[in-house]
Amino acid sequence: MAVSSVTTNERAPLLEVRDLVKHFPLRRGMLANLAGDSEAVHAVNGVSFSVRRGGSIGLAGESGCGKSTTAKMLLRLFEPTSGQIIFDGQDIVTLKGADLKAFRRRAQLMFQNPYESFSPRFTIFRSLVEPLLIHGVKDADERTRRVWQALNDVNLQPAESFFQKFPHQLSGGQLQRVVLARSLVLEPEFLAADEPVSMLDVSVRAGILNTMKEQAAQRNLTTVYISHDLSLIQYLCETTAIMYLGQIVEMGPTAGVINEPQHPYTKALISTIPIPEPERKKTTIPIEGGVPSAISLPSGCTFHPRCPFAMDICERKVPPPLDLGQGRTVRCFLYGGKNEADEVGKNAAAA
């Protein structure tokens, strides 16, 4: 902790995730558990990425790919099964008590559903002042000033006219702005947003995304966006990571990943984005079937049952992350890595 505060290198990652794993054990009979026969939902299976201070990363993928679970682990709503989350040089997975509270002051999360994000019995002011009360901002005027400022910053003006409103009296778009205001009121360094606009009407999405982008830039926030919507990620994030069944299959600078996708899954995903130009020919990459169950994952590369380019090796071995240069990585045997896969296999066997 003391060391990291000295090295205020702008390029050093504020957040580094190493091999994050989350398995949700399925509740079964006591006898089955005694027999050691415990099944689990493999929600996240070894996710690693890092974000520089002030940087932004987007996690994209279909529903059930573990992106929300990852976000919730970053904010310690779920305990990871294994792996590390290094925030400003400190592993936050093991934080407790006062240290955890100190971390909560620096890292915030925006939820998907703004209607559900507030206690129905609190006024907007009460909901926004809560974080300040919890973190011991003693001066009442100071608290009021900060709540006012946060509401004003998210373009809810005049801010004081929202103080006495109840959540049910606001529209979804306004409420999501209040959610953003609550995330900002503690002046955090890190903000994760889980599908921040997917519950909202299309007409108000752009406005909110603009506000988020502005605030993130003004406050030099480090951000993680979770979305199934690649256009949102393209707009907000410098880095994009594509997830499939709890793993990052491809990661790199957003423009590269979206314009020149490498992994067959990314290619398929991007080919489904509608292009508003009827003249332009599109090549759709067909993928068969649905997402396999996260309880019994496919062997080898988890994408091989649906992959049009699947080879023998894909069934047997897990492709390691391959460095393609320019900050891009991909997990696919089409680009090599067959020898390294053996080593991964050995390591896994040894572990």
Place this chain on the structure above:
Amino acid sequence: MARATTSSELIPVIPETQGGSGLGRLARSSVDILKRDRFALAGVIIYLVIILVAILAPVIAPYDPHAVLTRNGAWLTNQNPNGTFLLGTTNVARDIFSQLVYGARPALLVGFSAAFFVALIGTVIGLIAGYFGGIIDTLLMRLTDIAFGIPFIPFVIVLVAFLGPSIWNVVLAMALLLWRDTARVIRSQVLTLRSRTFVQAARISGASSWRIMFLYIAPNILPLSMLYGTLAIGWAILTEASVSFLGFGDPKVVSWGFMLQDAYVSQALARGAYFWFIPPGICIMLAVMAGFFIGRGYEELLFPRLRGR
């Protein structure tokens, strides 16, 4: 908690547009229910009358309920209802009407205090079990199972046998056992509330477990606690009456159950002295019924789908 209250003072005074505070809304919808639900209204009126009678007992009752009434040195035993004695007298020359009036006091005392403890203990246990889960939940729920396994009236009788007859032992027995229903229901409600997004948002803000339990979850289960509280009022009055009727009541306190027991052992039934045992019976019935009616109204408030059935 102390800090939480200060925040309401600093909210700038802005004229309320619509809505109002949570409690205000609850009060307003309660009034709505009373307007629509005649039964709930009847329940409230019955309780108001009982409360009024209990407070004004010395004014309303013409005689001391314990006094032996005499005329020219002769005991006025087993009088039939007349102008002087509205409901006649007992076999030891006490005024039945005065007893009936004073009987409202122990009924309310037992009813409200037992209901308070039942709701309070049940809510706290349900909150803790539901919120923390795991081993704490398991322990508390097995404790609830044990409480469910103990037969209530025999338990009261044993408790009274140990601690001596007093209406407070009925309250104690109810507090010790009857929280079980409340705790179960509150727990299940807490289980669903705990996973709601606004509770997770509070955790992200750094709120402690106790803050989340009492500031975020408790206000949302309060109506449910109130429902079980109102139902417990009737239960408590009935229990006190049962215990008194069985002869384990406090002999110094004139309650409706005590009156029934008194009438029973002096064979009022055989003598056809209906004016002695029917009025306290009706009072017990009205009090229990009123509690039930109010509870039913509250249930509609909680589960609007029940309306109009």
